[in-house]
Amino acid sequence: MNLNKVILIGRLTKDxxxxxxxxxxxxxxxxxxxxxxxxxxxxxxxxxxFHDIVLWQRLAxxxxxxxxxxxxxxxxxxxQTRSWQDSAGxxxxxxxxxxxSMQLGPRNMGFNQPTASYSQNNQxxxxxxxxxxxxxxxxxxxxxGDKEIDVKDIPF
Numbered sequence: 001m002n003l004n005k006v007i008l009i010g011r012l013t014k015d016x017x018x019x020x021x022x023x024x025x026x027x028x029x030x031x032x033x034x035x036x037x038x039x040x041x042x043x044x045x046x047x048x049x050f051h052d053i054v055l056w057q058r059l060a061x062x063x064x065x066x067x068x069x070x071x072x073x074x075x076x077x078x079x080q081t082r083s084w085q086d087s088a089g090x091x092x093x094x095x096x097x098x099x100x101s102m103q104l105g106p107r108n109m110g111f112n113q114p115t116a117s118y119s120q121n122n123q124x125x126x127x128x129x130x131x132x133x134x135x136x137x138x139x140x141x142x143x144x145g146d147k148e149i150d151v152k153d154i155p156f
Contacts, residue, residue, distance in 0.1 A: 004078040006097050008051055010034035012071050018064035028060030029053060030067070032075065032097075052096040053077075059102060072105030 016030040032051045037044065053075055055063050067073060077099040086092050 005076070006079055007074070007076050008032055008034055008053075008097065009072070009074045010051070012067055012069050012073065013050065014069045016064045016067050018060060026057055026060045028055045028064045029096075030063070032073070052094065053099055054080075054096050055099045055102065059099060063099075063102060066104055074103040074105075075099050076101040 010032040013031040013033050016028045018026065018028045020026055030053050032053050034049050034051065036047045036049070039045065063073075075097060077097045079095055080098050081093055081095045083091055083093045
């Protein structure tokens with residue numbers, strides 16, 4: 001059995017960048033900083049890691065609309081490494097997290113964030129009763145099953 005699953009909780013290092021591919025698909029990317037804290041010889045140690053996150057379609061649109069630098073977010077996805085040749089002919093590699101679901105941080109971060117849940121397993125987005133201090137779940141719709149999100153389903 002093989003498994004390629006990543007779950008990260010961290011903060012954006014800068015505002016998300018949204019673009020469109022030549023075929024018209026929406027893509028959004030940002031860097032996410034995660035921290036690890038531990039004690040070594042009775043001294044607090046901390047290490048920060050940075051991750052490149054890529055979101056597609058409606059998930060990309062939601063991220064670019066509601067996330068800002070410093071926003072807390074939970075990303076679930078898979079690792080993917082791509083390669084290319086630079087102008088000097090050297091082969092370059094980049095490992096990215098391709099997001100499959102996203103949970104936005106709490107509203108009290110000072111940003112206007114939705115409290116709706118969208119799942120790629122459920123064809124129809126549904127409004128959930130979520131307390132303000134809970135983190136809503138937003139998942140990428142399945143390939144070929146892109147359904148528009150009705151504004152009435154977003155409770156703000």
